[in-house]
Amino acid sequence: MTTYPISSNLTNLKDIWYTMIGIPGLEDAHIWISIPICCMYIVAIVGNALLLFLIFTDHSLHEPMYIFLSMLAVADMLLSTVTTPKMLAIFWFQAGSISFGSCVSQMFFLHFIFVAESAILLAMAFDRYVAICYPLRYTTILRTSAIGKMGVAAVTRSFFICFPLIFLVYRLTYCGRNVIHHSYCEHMGIARMACDNIKVNIYYGMTVALFSFCLDVVLIIISYALILCTVFQIPSQDSRLRALGTCGSHICVILLFYTPVFFSSLAHRFGGHSLPCHVHILIANLYVVVPPFLNPIIYGVKTKKIQERFIQVFSLNKIYVDKHQRS
Numbered sequence: 001m002t003t004y005p006i007s008s009n010l011t012n013l014k015d016i017w018y019t020m021i022g023i024p025g026l027e028d029a030h031i032w033i034s035i036p037i038c039c040m041y042i043v044a045i046v047g048n049a050l051l052l053f054l055i056f057t058d059h060s061l062h063e064p065m066y067i068f069l070s071m072l073a074v075a076d077m078l079l080s081t082v083t084t085p086k087m088l089a090i091f092w093f094q095a096g097s098i099s100f101g102s103c104v105s106q107m108f109f110l111h112f113i114f115v116a117e118s119a120i121l122l123a124m125a126f127d128r129y130v131a132i133c134y135p136l137r138y139t140t141i142l143r144t145s146a147i148g149k150m151g152v153a154a155v156t157r158s159f160f161i162c163f164p165l166i167f168l169v170y171r172l173t174y175c176g177r178n179v180i181h182h183s184y185c186e187h188m189g190i191a192r193m194a195c196d197n198i199k200v201n202i203y204y205g206m207t208v209a210l211f212s213f214c215l216d217v218v219l220i221i222i223s224y225a226l227i228l229c230t231v232f233q234i235p236s237q238d239s240r241l242r243a244l245g246t247c248g249s250h251i252c253v254i255l256l257f258y259t260p261v262f263f264s265s266l267a268h269r270f271g272g273h274s275l276p277c278h279v280h281i282l283i284a285n286l287y288v289v290v291p292p293f294l295n296p297i298i299y300g301v302k303t304k305k306i307q308e309r310f311i312q313v314f315s316l317n318k319i320y321v322d323k324h325q326r327s
Helices: 027-056 064-093 100-133 135-141 144-170 187-191 199-231 237-245 248-270 277-287 290-302 304-326
Strands: 017-020 097-099
Touching: 017 100, 027 064, 027 277, 027 290, 027 304, 064 100, 064 144, 064 290, 097 100, 100 135, 100 144, 100 187, 100 199, 100 248, 144 187, 144 199, 187 199, 199 237, 199 248, 248 277, 248 290, 277 290, 290 304
Parallel strands: none
Antiparallel strands: 017 097
16 A cells, blocks of 8 residues: 655645646636536526426426426536536636535535436336336326435435545545646545545445446336337337337436446546546536536427427417517
């Protein structure tokens, strides 16, 4: 184990400030990178807020599928807001300074939202499974109380999985290294600033990935395997296509959420130094804005009821504006 000289006047944890440098090696391109990220962040906030407005103002959208979608929209807004403003501050003003406490807070909420969003996607897969495999029992299985319990379970699981991360980084000894080669704080990024052995942090991070993301993916795959078995037993081809069509948006969102996670993990494990550091960081930066940006667009384009509600709302607004101008 590598040891580091630790002076007797170590800085108190509460006084430690980190400096995040954004994307190492692409500092000259920060302004150009910030433009699409800023645009996607604005669209993500506006798009998800609009999605929430459409769902909560139309009683016909108060179905389990759309309630889960509203949970996903809230998670997307929080995910992008926890990371993107600070990221843009680094890109625009080189304002990379952050206190240890603020960094740990950002780390906790980032991982907390990731794990919660994974659970929401699993709940949405279960919703599609019940809707297709047990259509006559859909409303009795997925009652409002059951949906509420699933939402509470997602948040509770995420909290108990991610809360130990705070203690795991606070227990470490820090002795001078305070430059984070990233645009936001995450668990291993903070742990690598320490002089201690961080094997516990590494093992716990792997455990979190195994019992949250990997377990959720396995259960989602099982759900869709059962869905496909049911769909292929339907005699009518049109009915089969309609059943699969209801899963299209969810499958797109699943791929959008999990593909970068597994790509990044495989690149770190097997890519070695063949993939430059700035590529990893750039993918991580896009990962916190691209899914929140695309999710409301995907559901808006592929979900007929949301399209109809969107047209209805803006048609009424247009009629109101025309009448107001005439008067």
